Amino acid sequence: MDISKDLIRGHTDTIILNILSQGDSYGYQVSKSIRQLSSKQYELNEATLYTAFRRLEKVGDIRSYWGDQTQGARRKYYTLTDQGQEHFKSAQQEWDFAKDIISHLISGRIKDYDER
Amino acid sequence: MMSVEMEIRTRLDVIFSKYTPNAQLTEFKEELVADLLEAYQDFSKTDRSHNEALDDAFEQLGDIDSLLKDLSEPSTKEETDKESEPKRPYVDISNKGVHIGNLHINKKGVTLGDDIILDGKNNKVQFGDWLHVDRDGARVGDKYYKFEDNVDSDINDTFENKDFKEPNWAKSHHQLTVPTSTKDFVIDYSEASIHFYTNDKIDLITIDEYFSRDNRRYFATISENDDKIIVNQGEHPMLFHVRTAVNIGIPRSFTTGKIEVRNQAGSLYAQDLVTEKFNVQINAGSFKVKNMDTKTADWQLASGSIKATHIKAEQAKIHAQLGAVNISDATIDYAKVNADFGSVRIDNLVGGGEFTINSGSLRLRVDQLTNDLKLNSNSGTIRLTAPADQDFNFELATNSGAVHLDRNDIHYNKSFDGYKSGFVGANPEFTIDAQAAMGSIKIY
Numbered sequence: 001m002d003i004s005k006d007l008i009r010g011h012t013d014t015i016i017l018n019i020l021s022q023g024d025s026y027g028y029q030v031s032k033s034i035r036q037l038s039s040k041q042y043e044l045n046e047a048t049l050y051t052a053f054r055r056l057e058k059v060g061d062i063r064s065y066w067g068d069q070t071q072g073a074r075r076k077y078y079t080l081t082d083q084g085q086e087h088f089k090s091a092q093q094e095w096d097f098a099k100d101i102i103s104h105l106i107s108g109r110i111k112d113y114d115e116r
Numbered sequence: 117m118m119s120v121e122m123e124i125r126t127r128l129d130v131i132f133s134k135y136t137p138n139a140q141l142t143e144f145k146e147e148l149v150a151d152l153l154e155a156y157q158d159f160s161k162t163d164r165s166h167n168e169a170l171d172d173a174f175e176q177l178g179d180i181d182s183l184l185k186d187l188s189e190p191s192t193k194e195e196t197d198k199e200s201e202p203k204r205p206y207v208d209i210s211n212k213g214v215h216i217g218n219l220h221i222n223k224k225g226v227t228l229g230d231d232i233i234l235d236g237k238n239n240k241v242q243f244g245d246w247l248h249v250d251r252d253g254a255r256v257g258d259k260y261y262k263f264e265d266n267v268d269s270d271i272n273d274t275f276e277n278k279d280f281k282e283p284n285w286a287k288s289h290h291q292l293t294v295p296t297s298t299k300d301f302v303i304d305y306s307e308a309s310i311h312f313y314t315n316d317k318i319d320l321i322t323i324d325e326y327f328s329r330d331n332r333r334y335f336a337t338i339s340e341n342d343d344k345i346i347v348n349q350g351e352h353p354m355l356f357h358v359r360t361a362v363n364i365g366i367p368r369s370f371t372t373g374k375i376e377v378r379n380q381a382g383s384l385y386a387q388d389l390v391t392e393k394f395n396v397q398i399n400a401g402s403f404k405v406k407n408m409d410t411k412t413a414d415w416q417l418a419s420g421s422i423k424a425t426h427i428k429a430e431q432a433k434i435h436a437q438l439g440a441v442n443i444s445d446a447t448i449d450y451a452k453v454n455a456d457f458g459s460v461r462i463d464n465l466v467g468g469g470e471f472t473i474n475s476g477s478l479r480l481r482v483d484q485l486t487n488d489l490k491l492n493s494n495s496g497t498i499r500l501t502a503p504a505d506q507d508f509n510f511e512l513a514t515n516s517g518a519v520h521l522d523r524n525d526i527h528y529n530k531s532f533d534g535y536k537s538g539f540v541g542a543n544p545e546f547t548i549d550a551q552a553a554m555g556s557i558k559i560y
Contacts, residue, residue: 028151031176045178046151050144051186073121073150076143 003042012044012052013061014095017080017088020062024079027053053078061087123170124152131180135188144187152177283361286326290335294321294345296367300393302376305336305349308360310379312386315365323347328359336362366391402439421458432469440476450487459496468546491550491557498550501560507541510548510559517556 008015019025019033027046034044056062061084067075080088128145135141152173159169208215215221282289294301296319303310315322327334333351340346352358360382366373366389374393377384379401386394386405396403396415403417405424413432415422421439427446434441435454443453444463451469453460459476468487471478474494481501482489485508491498502508502523512519513535521536528538550557 026151027147028154043176046176047178047180047183050147050180051183054183054186067150069150073153074146075150076147 003038008042011095012048013056014088014091015044016049016052016056017061017084017091020078020080021085021088024077026067026075026077030078056084060084120156120166120170121149121153124149124156124173127170127174128152132184135184138188140187141184144184148177148180283326285328285359286361288327288330288334290325290327292323292325292336292338292347293317294323294338294347295319296321296370296373297345298372298374299340300344300374300376302344302346302378303362303364304346304378305360305362305382306352306380308349308362308379308382310362310364310377310382310384312364312366312375312377312384312389314368314388317365317367318369319367321367321370322363322365324363324365326361326363328357331358334358334360485546485548488546489548491548493552493555495554496552497555498552498557499560500548500550500558502540502548506546507539507544508546508548509539509544510550511537512548512550512557512559514552514555514557516554517552519556520558522558522560 015034015037016030019030019037025033027049031044031046031049034042053062053064057064057078060081062078063081064076064078067077069075125145128148132141132145155173155176156169159172160166163169163172213221301321323336325334325336331351335350337348337350338345339348349360352360366375368390371390371392373391375391376393376395376397378397379399381400382398383401384396384398384403386403386408388407390409392411394408394410394413396413396417398416398420399418400420401417402420403415403422403424405422405427407426408424409428411430413427413429413434415432415434417436417439419438420436422434422436422441422443424443425445427443427448429446429448429451431450431452432448433452434443436458437456438458439455440458441453441455441460441462443461443465446462446465446467448465448467448469451465451467451471453462453469453471455472455476456474457476458473459478460471460473461479462471463481465480465482466484466486467482468485468489470490470492471480472492473496475496477496478491478493478498478500480489480491480499482503484503485506489500491500497517510521512521515534518533519536521540523540525541526538527540528536530537548559550559
């Protein structure tokens with residue numbers, strides 16, 4: 001079973017912020033990290049990833065710079081800004097708060113909660 | 117044999133060829149070359165052939181067409197505009213716009229030839245490749261200037277991270293001091309981010325200006341007349357952005373200070389101030405204030421929001437033409453709050469006064485009434501949480517909509533769907549008068 005795209009879509013930015021919060025990275029490496037973190041259960045195609053990079057850069061959560069590879073093509077690296085760090089922290093808190101409630105809402109049985 | 121990098125470039129050229137080249141696309145192509153090269157190297161470890169690895173690398177890229185379309189957007193749009201416009205005389209002025217040669221001014225913006233100068237739809241200014249301004253920043257040649265983006269940040273972030281030190285982007289610093297006096301102290305800026313705070317001086321107002329460019333002509337000047345001391349912003353160039361921040365320190369003991377602030381565009385922050393008068397006039401920008409004690413306040417914003425917390429005032433007049441008013445923990449004996457287009461929300465108010473909204477909602481939570489309350493709405497709902505332990509008279513009227521009074525011990529004089537009057541409790545002292553032209557009224 002694949003994870004539903006609709007379920008994960010709203011979290012794309014937070015996923016990227018989480019990866020960049022652990023060190024600067026570039027497109028291909030971020031997509032590899034996503035595969036790794038999801039134990040290969042989720043792949044974010046790079047088109048989506050590059051779109052997200054541009055969106056995050058525009059709002060100021062990340063910045064980019066060119067690497068100084070001496071051979072081959074130069075890589076474009078992305079780094080988290082202070083604002084991105086803040087947004088990442090609050091997104092994580094929002095998720096921690098929401099995940100249990102959503103789980104109860106989706107799997108909970110009403111009679112287990114019907115005390116009164 | 118062609119190198120892998122060249123093969124990748126050739127394939128990318130084919131994909132990119134559908135779009136008019138621009139700087140963003142070129143940069144994106146470079147980014148993709150490095151990423152695809154690495155993907156290719158990974159795939160070659162397992163794939164049997166060179167082409168398989170190359171195809172796999174491109175396949176995992178996914179569909180980049182919509183992104184390419186986005187990145188190429190400005191240039192493709194110009195082209196369709198050009199094609200759809202018929203031949204017109206050299207000078208053509210109609211209600212559709214003004215066209216002189218290849219200069220076009222219409223509701224879409226201003227264009228000169230193929231260059232968009234002012235793009236009304238996307239809120240940006242662009243002149244060839246040389247000048248590009250949008251709401252995030254400005255690029256002139258190869259230099260990029262980012263605009264301040266702290267307007268929307270949370271009120272607590274703004275204050276708690278503020279150390280009133282030199283900003284990291286500052287290229288020059290200018291300090292002025294003004295002795296405290298009984299005259300009105302006027303701060304007049306056309307575009308700046310202004311912070312008021314309490315300094316450690318006895319009788320000196322301190323003004324620290326910071327600029328992103330070093331030029332003495334930007335420095336403020338001080339003038340004085342019989343009843344005013346005026347600090348005027350120095351030259352402010354229109355052609356390029358000079359970021360300006362001003363920190364104004366008011367002595368703690370200067371509780372008789374009469375302060376007026378004008379800022380055409382930009383934000384204003386004020387915290388921990390005790391004054392006699394604190395007036396604000398902002399054309400475009402926001403005003404955030406925390407911990408203020410003043411006898412009178414008159415805050416006028418043409419477009420932008422007001423966020424205030426822990427406010428004490430005998431009289432406060434607050435008017436936002438376009439934008440929201442958000443106040444919490446306020447003791448205002450008589451408030452006159454007005455929002456034309458935008459909502460008003462006031463939490464934990466001790467006081468009374470007049471609250472008027474034209475279009476938008478009005479939400480008030482009153483802890484204690486010390487005056488009558490008059491609420492007016494043209495289109496929008498009025499919701500009021502009246503003090504729990506205070507009795508009051510009421511007169512509530514709406515032309516279309518319902519009136520709800522969610523209290524015990526109500527004594528009605530009149531009670532219809534759209535009109536209710538009477539009193540709550542046994543000892544009403546103040547009157548709550550609410551009128552809504554379109555929209556309902558709810559009192560809790």
